[in-house]
Amino acid sequence: MLKLSKKSEYALMAARYMAIKNHGNAVTAKEIADNYKISFELVSKVLQNLAKNKIAISFQGVKGGYTLKKNPFEISLIELIQAVEPDYQITDCLRSESPKNECSYSDCCKIRDPLAEVQRKIDKVFYETKLAHII
Amino acid sequence: MLKLSKKSEYALMAARYMAIKNHGNAVTAKEIADNYKISFELVSKVLQNLAKNKIAISFQGVKGGYTLKKNPFEISLIELIQAVEPDYQITDCLRSESPKNECSYSDCCKIRDPLAEVQRKIDKVFYETKLAHII
DNA sequence: ATAAATAAGACTATTATAGTCGGGTATAAA
DNA sequence: TTTATACCCGACTATAATAGTCTTATTTAT
Known part of the structure; x- marks a missing residue:
């Protein structure tokens, strides 16, 4: 419930490392x-996702591995989280694939737009917190 | 993943109603x-939780039901959410019952304190958003 | 008395998350 | 050119959290 997944934790930990x-x-x-x-x-898997999302660079073969692509001040937590959790919205009807105004409740619950505003503020927190800040 | 539970949604919807x-x-x-x-x-159950947490008043018996105890400008979303989800922290090691410095990872993941700061900011968003704002 | 409502806890079903496994590709170095 | 190391990726399973149901008890207006 409003908790980061292990995948997200691992993404932060791996990036920090x-x-x-x-x-x-x-x-x-x-x-x-x-x-x-x-x-x-x-x-x-987490590292593969970071590579796919251009946050890390992967090197294959012996002596391979991963390095960060940008410096820690330019990598925000929202990038790291979204790399492993494409949809991290606080409620389903705000998810990208959800058609506008879709609401599973009869006559609509009516709280979608205010929650979208809450979502923006949470996004802002994760955007403004950079990898450098968790080091 | 970082999603509100149905219980939380229902709490917001019920309070709004x-x-x-x-x-x-x-x-x-x-x-x-x-x-x-x-x-x-x-x-x-959600309404019972709101009553227990002094957000609503319950009336038993025929003609019973619930009313809000405070006005919608004085009820923050964090109260409503915490009434149904006592621990809504973004990561386990920030939960109230978690002993200080408990970390399930070997040698500690080291990101606890920065995440606590993120948590405070998210709390602030939910504290500053009042029931009146989702009406 | 009765019907309508809250109160509360145990139980089950469903879904999401976490974790595992197997087969493939790339590459440095012996 | 063989080998060992490491990434790549999808399918699968196990576990945990969430959502939902059922049952019984209590309160109270009519």
Whole structure:
């Protein structure tokens, strides 16, 4: 209930780790998983999502891994979260694929527009908080 | 994922309904359930929670029902949400029953304090948005 | 008395999240 | 050119959280 998913947490943790450990080599999924003792497969997926969303760059093969594409002051939490959770809206009827004015309740619940405003403010918080701020 | 629960939605909807329909009598759970075509039992529970949390007053017996205790400008969304979702924190380690510095990750994920700041900002949004604003 | 309403807790069903597994591709280095 | 390491990706399963139902008790106006 209004909680970040593990995927989002892992995205923040992984991004933070990459921001800090910028020793020459790229950081591997295994390194992050071992460091925090979390599922390697999940972290891998998260990192793949970060790469797909141009937040990280991936290098394949031996000596491969990931590095951040931008500097930590230019990466906002909303980017990291949306990379792993494309729809993170506080209510279904605000989701992107939801047709305008769709409301599952009879005669409409009428609170959609005010909630959209709340959503904008929450987005703003996650936009203005940068990776650099969680380091 | 960062989504309001149905309970929270119902709390907002029910509170809004009470704020608008203040015809002499109290509003019944049945009336609200019928109006939005949502589960009577669930709305009942939500209304009971609002009463327990001093947001609404309940009247038992025939002609019973609920009315709001305060005016809609004095009821914030955070009150309504917390009435039905006592712990609505964005991450487990920020929850009230969580001992300070508890972190499920090896060597700690280190993002707890910055996230607490994010949480405060989100709380502020829900505190500053009043029932009157969603009418 | 009766009917309409809240109160409360146990129970079940459904859905979302978290986590696993298997097969594939790319590449540095021996 | 073989091998080991690491990314890529989709399907699958298990678990947990949410949503919804059922039952019984209590209150109270008529």
